[in-house]
Amino acid sequence: MKVMELENLTKRYGKARGIEDVSFSVEEGEIFGFIGPNGAGKSTTIRTLLSLIYPTSGSAKIFGKDCVKFAPEIKQEIGYLPSEVFYYDSMKVIDLLKYSASFYKKDCTARITELADAMNLDLGRKIGDLSLGNKKKVGIVQALLHSPKLLVLDEPTSGLDPLMQQKFFSLLREENKRGVTILFSSHVLGEVQKLCSRVAIIKEGKIIKVETMSVLKENNYKKFRIETGSPVAEDDFKISGIRDFAVKDNVITFLFKGNLNEVTVLMASLDIRNLLVEEPDLEEIFLHYYEK
Amino acid sequence: MNIVRRESKANAKSLILWSVGSVIMVATGMAKYAGMAGSGDSMNKLVASMPKSLQAIMGTASFDLSKASGYYGLLFLYLLVMGTIHAAMLGAGIIAKEERDKTAEFLFAKPVSRTKALSEKLLAAVGNLLIFNAVTLLSSIAFIRMYGNGERFEETIVLLMAALLFGQLLFLSLGAFIAAILKRPSAAGACAAGMLLFTFLLSIAVNMKEELHLLRYLTPFQYFEASKIMDAGLDPVFISLSLFLTVGFTTLAYYFYNRKDLGS
Structure with missing residues (x-):
């Protein structure tokens, strides 16, 4: 009812x-x-x-x-x-x-x-x-x-x-x-x-x-922020499911949707100084729904 | 009847203050008469020597101030002003406060229709008006017995109090109507008081200028002139007119309040 x-x-x-x-x-x-x-x-x-x-x-x-x-x-x-x-x-x-x-x-x-x-x-x-x-x-x-x-x-x-x-x-x-x-x-x-x-x-x-x-x-993106010891080649992150990718100095940020293991494999080869994985806030989800 | 109970309680303090005010007004007024009564006709002469416009403003026009009844007739104008201000503010406030204090979201999320809430509020308000009126009646009778030099005119007082009640009801409905139509209900009290002041001034203007006498239908203060009531009783035309306006304002208050978006 x-x-x-x-x-x-x-x-x-x-x-x-x-x-x-x-x-x-x-x-x-x-x-x-x-x-x-x-x-x-x-x-x-x-x-x-x-x-x-x-x-x-x-x-x-x-x-x-x-x-x-x-x-x-x-x-x-x-x-x-x-x-x-x-x-x-x-x-x-x-x-x-x-x-x-x-x-x-x-x-x-x-x-x-x-x-x-x-x-x-x-x-x-x-x-x-x-x-x-x-x-x-x-x-x-x-x-x-x-x-x-x-x-x-x-x-x-x-x-x-x-x-x-x-x-x-x-x-x-x-x-x-x-x-x-x-x-x-x-x-x-x-x-x-x-x-x-x-x-x-x-x-x-x-x-x-x-x-x-x-x-x-399931549709949720994860928000990644990775700080590395040495510069990272942008091409290393050319996998599907990644969007809004940006590198500034030694900090990489991107949104990811999909199998998280693919990202951890990529990260294994990096010299990581700091790592932050977050749920995107509501505004970002809205943005995502709004664009579709 | 829970809203009636709630509103009666919420307005009790203000009702007591207004009633005390009315008692003080009657008591001091009649005490002044007692002080003056010895001077005989001199008060009438003094008033007669004042310019006509000043007499109109004070409302002294046709009273024999050497008599207690004449003096009380003069006092009645101020009781009428007091009673109607109370009624107008009460009518505006009792409706507007739910929106002003943002409690409308509480009250109207309850299983109660706007019509029922309005009815109960108005019922509580009418109760307040009756109490104010009864207090004024009793204190008038008591203080005239005390200071009136033995003059008795209690039937006239009852008649004047009936007129006061018609005036109170009229301004209660006006206040409620204003609160029901205004988008910003916090202004309702001031707006109702403003309209009352305007009609009061209009009434003085009518008394001052003969040419304006057609306008007397526009101001309730002309409907309930003490001198006329004391001479000839209540005027059926004016009483019908005031009843018509009261019913009209009340009906419109229901109409608009039922269709109103209650602001947050």
């Missing part, structure tokens, strides 16, 4: 770019990554799905129902964590969470304490006094407290320290095991790789690719 179905969803803001013909669908029980650089349209898409803003054209269905027409009904089963969290500063954390719970047709008291314990959140403090990281925790508890069937997370890890990120991720995996579908938006490829089974890549308001994580990983 498709939990989310976007069809040519378009949102234009006057001259400013919004999103253009965004189409993809998310299956039930999936952790779906939604990835793209800042300003690509991730938040615009999500805000349209939640009918905080309305589409210029196209449509989206959540749980098989139109996301504008049935907005209040489908939101019973959605938990949303915005990229920047803002709550009523004068309220105490517990009062905000109770207010949040009061919108749903179930008793969430036990779940609130459970989640607050898991996230190490002090319920007695005033929202206005909380650090960014703690506000984010309030956001996480607020998104999960009614045990929704669909979680929409927009840049959920920003502001969380690594330890909390880990706890948060294990919380998400638990939820996912219970059958919860997750839409996870991020501009950090690493965290999406850790969690998601499929991703949609968005750039400049358009979906460039929808791909399973495994295929995306």
Whole structure:
């Protein structure tokens, strides 16, 4: 069953770019990554799905129902964590969470304490006094407290320290095991790789690719930077799978896709002083998808 | 009704301050009357000797200031200004704050329609207006008994408070309407207050210049003139007009708020 179905969803803001013909669908029980650089349209898409803003054209269905027409009904089963969290500063954390719970047709008291314990959140403090990281925790508890069937997370890890990120991720995996579908938006490829089974890549308001994580990983280039003791002949590196090759002084840089053993064989004959092999960052991957 | 509860709580402090302000206004006003009452007709003579434009600005035009009722009639203008400013700011603020404080992303990710949220907010606001009105009514009755030299005109006060309520509701709906249509809702409060000031000045201009009297339909401060209400009761034309505008602004507020892109 498709939990989310976007069809040519378009949102234009006057001259400013919004999103253009965004189409993809998310299956039930999936952790779906939604990835793209800042300003690509991730938040615009999500805000349209939640009918905080309305589409210029196209449509989206959540749980098989139109996301504008049935907005209040489908939101019973959605938990949303915005990229920047803002709550009523004068309220105490517990009062905000109770207010949040009061919108749903179930008793969430036990779940609130459970989640607050898991996230190490002090319920007695005033929202206005909380650090960014703690506000984010309030956001996480607020998104999960009614045990929704669909979680929409927009840049959920920003502001969380690594330890909390880990706890948060294990919380998400638990939820996912219970059958919860997750839409996870991020501009950090690493965290999406850790969690998601499929991703949609968005750039400049358009979906460039929808791909399973495994295929995306195979297509991944590795970024090499080799520092040698003596100059290297450029011709030595004429093997297939290498691109963006450059030599400057004694430093060679290139991107490689393919059997890594071919490169290690080549390197064995070099006088290596320093070696760096990295995952290319997101911009480079985008560049790669953009050129195709 | 959770939003009604939340909004009533959030606005409680401000409501208390406004209500205290109203009590102080009535108390000091009527205490001043008590201080002056001994001087008999001299106050009327002093006012009569002032230029007509100044009388219009102060709203003293047709009151017998030697009587408590006349003095209260003068005071009512300021109570009306106070009550409507409160209502306009409340109407604008209660709607605009979700976008201004960026909590719209919280509220409208919940299973609640814009219509329902707006209804509950307006309901909470009307509750505030009723409390302000009741406090003003009770303090008026109490302080006139205390300082009014035995003059009783409580039915007139109730009538004036009814007029105040019509004014409050009108400016509440105007404030909500402005908050619903503005792209930058943080300006809603200032914008509503500005419109209120404009209609107030227009009302003074109408009082000063006979030729402008057709414009009196454009400013609610003419609808609820104390001197006319004390002479002839509420004017059905003006009351209908104010109800019509209130319903109109409210309907438009719903219409535009439902279609609005909530900014981030």
